[in-house]
Amino acid sequence: MAITASQPMGLRRWRSSRDAIWQFLPVLLLAALWQAVSMSGLIDPDFLPGLDRILAALWEMARDGELAFNLFVTIYRSFAGLAIGTVLGVLIGLAMATSRAADGFFGPLVATTYSLPKSTLVPLFILWFGVGDITPIVTVVLACLLPVIVGTYHGIKAVPPILIWSAQAMGTPRRLILWRIKLPAALMPILTGIRIALGFSFVLTISSEMIATRVGIGKLIFMDGENGAYAYMFAGLLAVVLIAYLSDRGMVRLMRYLLRWQDSAELTADA
Amino acid sequence: MREPARQPRVWRRVLDAVIYAYPLILVIAVWEAVTELGYVRPLFLPSVGAVVRQFWPMLIGHQIVEPLAVSLFRAFTGLALAVVLGTGIGLAMARFASARWAFDPLVSLAFPAPKIAFVPIFVLWFGIDHLSKILLVAFTCVFPMIVATYHGASAISGIVIWSAQAMGTPEHKIMTRVMLPASLPHVINGLRVTLPVALISAFTAEMVAGGGGVGSAMMYAQRFFQTPTVFVYIIVMLLTGLLLDLGMGRLRQRFVYWEQHD
Numbered sequence: 020m021a022i023t024a025s026q027p028m029g030l031r032r033w034r035s036s037r038d039a040i041w042q043f044l045p046v047l048l049l050a051a052l053w054q055a056v057s058m059s060g061l062i063d064p065d066f067l068p069g070l071d072r073i074l075a076a077l078w079e080m081a082r083d084g085e086l087a088f089n090l091f092v093t094i095y096r097s098f099a100g101l102a103i104g105t106v107l108g109v110l111i112g113l114a115m116a117t118s119r120a121a122d123g124f125f126g127p128l129v130a131t132t133y134s135l136p137k138s139t140l141v142p143l144f145i146l147w148f149g150v151g152d153i154t155p156i157v158t159v160v161l162a163c164l165l166p167v168i169v170g171t172y173h174g175i176k177a178v179p180p181i182l183i184w185s186a187q188a189m190g191t192p193r194r195l196i197l198w199r200i201k202l203p204a205a206l207m208p209i210l211t212g213i214r215i216a217l218g219f220s221f222v223l224t225i226s227s228e229m230i231a232t233r234v235g236i237g238k239l240i241f242m243d244g245e246n247g248a249y250a251y252m253f254a255g256l257l258a259v260v261l262i263a264y265l266s267d268r269g270m271v272r273l274m275r276y277l278l279r280w281q282d283s284a285e286l287t288a289d290a
Numbered sequence: 291m292r293e294p295a296r297q298p299r300v301w302r303r304v305l306d307a308v309i310y311a312y313p314l315i316l317v318i319a320v321w322e323a324v325t326e327l328g329y330v331r332p333l334f335l336p337s338v339g340a341v342v343r344q345f346w347p348m349l350i351g352h353q354i355v356e357p358l359a360v361s362l363f364r365a366f367t368g369l370a371l372a373v374v375l376g377t378g379i380g381l382a383m384a385r386f387a388s389a390r391w392a393f394d395p396l397v398s399l400a401f402p403a404p405k406i407a408f409v410p411i412f413v414l415w416f417g418i419d420h421l422s423k424i425l426l427v428a429f430t431c432v433f434p435m436i437v438a439t440y441h442g443a444s445a446i447s448g449i450v451i452w453s454a455q456a457m458g459t460p461e462h463k464i465m466t467r468v469m470l471p472a473s474l475p476h477v478i479n480g481l482r483v484t485l486p487v488a489l490i491s492a493f494t495a496e497m498v499a500g501g502g503g504v505g506s507a508m509m510y511a512q513r514f515f516q517t518p519t520v521f522v523y524i525i526v527m528l529l530t531g532l533l534l535d536l537g538m539g540r541l542r543q544r545f546v547y548w549e550q551h552d
Binding site (some may be wrong): 046066127143 | 309413414415482489493511521532
């Protein structure tokens with residue numbers, strides 16, 4: 020729906036909010052269906068608690084700080100792992116793309132460990148690092164490494180040589196080629212790798228929390244499920260889905276901002 | 291004359307293989323050295339020999355093939371469900387604006403969600419056995435399949451569809467006879483991406499919730515501190531993933547032979 024600039028602001032805002040409601044109507048319809056099934060009593064309401072009970076549980080968890088604390092722990096673990104994994108991944112990817120020795124060393128390791136589910140290392144990490152923060156963080160680091168390495172490696176390899184030649188011809192010193200030319204030109208695939216890693220980071224934090232740790236939103240959902248506090252379980256899950264959705268949107272925003280100088284059709288199509 | 295000419299080529303290939311594999315050999319050598327010299331307790335890191343020795347008794351004790359078959363059954367059944375549903379929804383989204391309107395917000399909300407967090411709910415609804423795992427795998431894999439199919443199908447040139455219509459293809463066959471074959475390369479690509487995801491979700495769901503399969507067998511061994519057994523399971527899962535990825539590459543070559551480039 021194209022909105023021309025000549026329309027008055029009020030109408031435009033009304034239109035865009037109407038569009039937003041229209042766009043998210045299917046989600047609301049699904050919620051309404053959920054509520055109807057729950058109220059009809061066709062399914063045991065313990066198995067499918069109504070939205071009123073889920074939202075009440077969410078509100079209660081939010082008020083006594085349980086939700087914020089556990090979410091904070093989970094987000095801290097995910098982001099710490101993501102940050103370390105990203106830095107290491109970019110460094111290894113860069114090394115592989117620029118040096119044959121590094122490519123020969125890391126290449127086979129990356130190829131063999133690519134298909135290993137990283138969550139299977141959790142039992143081992145419990146032995147090595149205990150049930151604290153380190154086990155989920157190390158798992159997340161390992162999982163985030165690979166997409167970032169692959170993104171960086173292919174990104175740097177795909178930089179058109181003509182860009183480098185032009186920079187050299189215009190007098191860019193050798194040591195600055197990497198910072199000024201290669202990294203910016205490879206930013207798109209690197210950021211795409213980080214976006215994939217962001218998704219991995221939540222999955223692995225939550226799975227290792229369910230397997231091993233004492234706190235965290237994954238543990239909370241799992242324990243509520245074990246104890247039969249199903250409304251609370253659904254409330255925790257709702258919080259996780261929203262956090263994951265919002266952080267992915269945030270990542271897309273960040274990508275758009277960082278790549279605003281690039282005219283890439285890929286990004287607009289994907290987002 | 292032929293022999294000396296062939297000899298260096300064989301050696302070259304052996305040499306290339308060694309050069310390729312040296313990082314792996316190095317890792318195994320360091321691992322073996324560290325354990326043999328007694329720097330770490332075998333409980334934390336068993337020696338390579340201990341892991342290899344553990345393999346045979348487990349194999350004849352029905353501890354490898356049977357759990358692996360259970361996990362693979364769950365992964366593949368779930369994946370098959372996801373492929374059928376995902377391809378159908380993706381094609382419908384590309385063909386009908388109403389389907390796009392209905393599914394787009396649901397897909398964009400559910401795509402980034404960590405599906406493993408749904409394990410307790412799936413166990414609550416569908417029990418602890420096969421069904422909950424199969425459905426979790428399907429739930430995890432269906433969104434990437436929808437996205438892949440949708441992207442492929444919406445890139446189909448309108449001319450192809452119009453030609454089919456002009457030649458009298460009925461509306462209900464447009465999707466199966468025109469759109470599906472035209473977007474098959476994307477579907478296969480999506481399948482290649484989701485196959486490891488299916489395996490990972492099956493293994494992880496078993497680790498979290500139990501109920502048989504390699505994942506829960508491994509957690510069981512870990513609970514009794516049988517570290518060599520845990521390592522054998524990790525290696526089994528690693529090899530399964532590698533072999534399936536290899537097979538998938540072959541399958542892709544065979545199915546989308548008409549597609550010249552990647």
